[in-house]
Amino acid sequence: MADFLQAINNNYASIITCMISLITAITTIVYVVFTHQQMKATQDSVKIMQAELKQAKQPCITISIKTIYSGTPLPGNGRRQMPVEFVIENIGDAPAISVFCISHLVLQYITDDNGNKKVDMFSGPLFLPCLKVDENEKNYLHYENQAIELMFKDLSVAMQRNWERIRTTPYMNPYRHTEIVIQVFYKNMNQQWFESKLTQEIAWGYDEITKNKTKHNLNEFTFPPRKLMEKDIFQLQLVSPNLSPLQIHMVDQEYYEQALFPYKERSPSIFRAEV
Numbered sequence: 001m002a003d004f005l006q007a008i009n010n011n012y013a014s015i016i017t018c019m020i021s022l023i024t025a026i027t028t029i030v031y032v033v034f035t036h037q038q039m040k041a042t043q044d045s046v047k048i049m050q051a052e053l054k055q056a057k058q059p060c061i062t063i064s065i066k067t068i069y070s071g072t073p074l075p076g077n078g079r080r081q082m083p084v085e086f087v088i089e090n091i092g093d094a095p096a097i098s099v100f101c102i103s104h105l106v107l108q109y110i111t112d113d114n115g116n117k118k119v120d121m122f123s124g125p126l127f128l129p130c131l132k133v134d135e136n137e138k139n140y141l142h143y144e145n146q147a148i149e150l151m152f153k154d155l156s157v158a159m160q161r162n163w164e165r166i167r168t169t170p171y172m173n174p175y176r177h178t179e180i181v182i183q184v185f186y187k188n189m190n191q192q193w194f195e196s197k198l199t200q201e202i203a204w205g206y207d208e209i210t211k212n213k214t215k216h217n218l219n220e221f222t223f224p225p226r227k228l229m230e231k232d233i234f235q236l237q238l239v240s241p242n243l244s245p246l247q248i249h250m251v252d253q254e255y256y257e258q259a260l261f262p263y264k265e266r267s268p269s270i271f272r273a274e275v
Contacts, residue, residue, distance in 0.1 A: 060092030060248060061099070061131065061184050063198040066138070068180070068236040070148065078230065082143040084121075088184055088196075089136035096186035096194075100260060100270075101126035103141045105150070106179040106199075109157040112150055119147045124267035125260065131186070141182070148228075154178045155204060156224040177239060178202045185256050193256045197247040205234035 066085040073080040084103060090096050105119040112119060122144040128137060143151075154177075161175040184196040205228070210221035219225050223234055238244075264271055 057094040058092050058188055059090055059094050059096035059131070059133075059186060059194065061096055061186060061194075061196045062089050062091055062246060063087075063182050063184060063196055064089075065180075065182070065198070065200060065238065065241065068202075068238075069234065071233050073145075073230055078145070080145050080148060081122075082148050083140040084142060084180070084182070085138065085140055086182060087136055087138045088131065090131045090133055093133060094188055095133060096131040097129070097188065099126075099128040099131050099184060099186040101128075101139070101141060101182065101184050102260065102263065103180065103182045105143070105147060106181060107150060107154045108176050108178060109161075110150065110154050112146075119143075119150055120262060122147065125263050125270065127267075127270040151178050151202070152205070152223055152228055155202065159204070159224050176201060177204075183259060185251070185259065193251050193253065195247070195249060195251045195256070195259075198244060199247075200241060200244045201239035203237040203239045205236050207232060207234055209233075 064087050066087060068082060068084050070080055070082040086101075088099070088101065102125045103121045107117040107119065111117055121141050123140075123142045126139050126141060131137060158175050158177045165172055165175065179199055179201050181200075182198045185193060186196075187193045205223040207221045207223070207226070222237075223232070226232075228234065260271075
């Protein structure tokens with residue numbers, strides 16, 4: 001038996017060595033391929049996790065109206081401005097990119113000369129290249145004579161209807177007043193667009209000077225029923241300003257472009273900056 005094993009060792013040693021080397025090489029290759037696949041799967045999982053975390057981090061802009069007021073008209077041309085002072089704040093966990101702020105009034109009972117109940121603001125949209133996380137920005141959008149006149153006409157109709165309601169059917173809900181809407185459009189790092197929208201109802205305007213002089217008759221210092229004169233200044237009183245819902249949702253490109261389309265010709269520079 002020993003002679004037989006010795007003969008095999010003498011005659012086939014090199015072949016056995018080659019076979020062992022080949023098996024070792026194949027095993028090593030299989031191990032390397034398997035390890036590479038494991039590493040690639042791990043890298044893919046990390047990329048997916050990073051993408052999911054990136055998508056989970058989103059900007060979120062809140063809106064609050066501070067004051068809406070108007071001074072006396074400019075001398076000579078009677079041009080009156082009504083600035084809307086508001087604050088936006090990014091309470092999300094990612095920056096908001098290309099922030100556009102616009103506003104409009106919603107008339108309840110009358111229309112403009114073209115039959116529209118929506119009255120756009122006079123100013124162009126406010127544009128901010130970026131609003132960082134936890135950053136806030138105070139600014140103004142404003143309306144002018146035509147919008148102010150339509151607003152007070154609409155408020156007058158609402159007041160007359162509510163007086164009649166109180167006299168005849170006091171158990172019914174009050175008639176709604178003119179609404180002011182502020183829309184903020186912004187996108188995240190993935191180029192997805194969002195809208196934050198605040199709608200608040202306007203109760204009336206009031207004369208601050210007369211208001212401080214009398215405490216007996218509401219009609220003495222409110223517009224309406226007082227008719228707004230050229231010398232008058234006013235501030236708007238909102239209905240339940242702290243109870244107005246804020247809508248925040250993702251929007252598609254078509255919705256965003258349609259909302260901002262009326263302002264592109266008036267303010268082309270900020271749209272070029274956004275692109």
